[in-house]
Amino acid sequence: MKKIKGDTVCWGVLGVGNVCEVKSAPAMKIIPNSRLVAVMRRSEEKVKDYAQRHNVPKWFTSAEELVNDPEVNAIYIATPPNAHLELTKLAAKAGKPVYVEKPMARTYAECKEMIAICEEAGVPLYVAYYRRALPHFLKIKELMESGAIGEVRTVHINLKQVLKPDVVVHLENNWRINPEIAGGGYFFDLASHQLDLLDFFFGPIISASGIASNQAEAYAAEDIVVGSFEFKNDVLGTGNWCFTTSKSAEIDEVRIYGSKGLIRFETFGKGEFTLESDFEAPIHFQVELPKHIQQPLITEIIRDLLGTSESPSTGITAARTNWVMDRLVEGREGRF
Incomplete structure (x- = not known):
């Protein structure tokens, strides 16, 4: 079952920092049935520079404006973890699938909230654990x-x-x-x-x-x-x-x-x-x-969104990793 309207995933990226230079976002331009249509960063100078260097047609300094752009039908959150929860809420409210950088969030509790938000909105949630596809x-x-x-x-x-x-x-x-x-x-x-x-x-x-x-x-x-x-x-x-x-x-x-x-x-x-x-x-x-190390996983996510395959990395699988890290760092034993 397709998870987006149309036959092309049109990506909007929130937070075009270093990870978007080679690892991830450039792959969105070369995978079949995928386009990189918009990028966002709070610094106008930096986001405009990124858009020009990578030939991205639209750029924004507001996350809300990018998420609500009608041409964008999938959101990639490439910010540090502290923003993942709030930006996931924003994307899910707009009814758009979410691909979020790893770790999924700062805590397992935040991960569970992200999963619940996306489930309630009926949108898929993926996480950039790209080694699952290498x-x-x-x-x-x-x-x-x-x-x-x-x-x-x-x-x-x-x-x-x-x-x-x-x-x-x-x-x-x-x-x-x-x-x-x-x-x-x-x-x-x-x-x-x-x-x-x-x-x-x-x-x-x-x-x-x-x-x-x-x-x-x-x-x-x-x-x-x-x-x-x-x-x-x-x-x-x-x-x-x-x-x-x-x-x-x-x-x-x-x-x-x-x-x-x-x-x-x-x-x-x-x-x-x-x-x-x-x-x-x-x-x-x-x-x-691959030159763009996330390309194999992004390919699987695009296929998932188009209903031809299933992504190996989801919010459900990624949240389990946060649960383990919480246990290891906090020093208390627990059972999942």
Whole structure:
């Protein structure tokens, strides 16, 4: 069933910042049955510059004006998380589908409100967890489902980064480490991708608990989180995230252990991973990633809106990731 009128998704973008330069919005111009017709940013100078550089016909400094433009039939919210709830309300009130950046919101409570708003308005809600549509992650899922590593037993996330020099220098301009805007620090920005990807692989995490701290005290948000979690299918997992480590300790690795082998990969690296099994030499896989990294997911969302497919990332799936992050950071155990 189609979810928009007509045969073309005509996008309006709220908040054309860095993510819209290459990762997302340009793809909306080149995917079949898709057009980028309007962009919005509060700074007239910046939004006009974006529209001119990307050949977008309309630009606005008011979210209300863009959302209510009759030519726009789908809204992409590319702002920081603190604006997601209110802008979702605005788009849903206008009866227009919503595609929102990740993390979906600052808290699970905000996510639930966004879902309820869209359900009441009868509009679909999607979230930009684009790794669900990238080819190497689809291949990993395929291999696990085919039994390449046997029965999956455990999964372990290990992400360590140095304290970025620009964090302290430009602290007031870095919304990603301002909990009032982002919900938390780099954990919310980066671990959300990892936890959502595991949800895609294994289904919902049904219990989680963790410990978070601000060890370096370079900014207000947590800078280290450790935790454990349980998936609905009895797979168990752990995560260890630190954003103030030494250069020599930097790592981005997820390991998935099965009864007959393991798969390891970087979440934020190239389109590659390694399969190791009990029966043959390790196999290294590598695929070319698209220039516009969100293009595969946006393609699926467009197909969903036109009634020919279903998007792998929705408000329902994305909210589960916020639920897990809340449990890990707040340190209290819970069951979903």
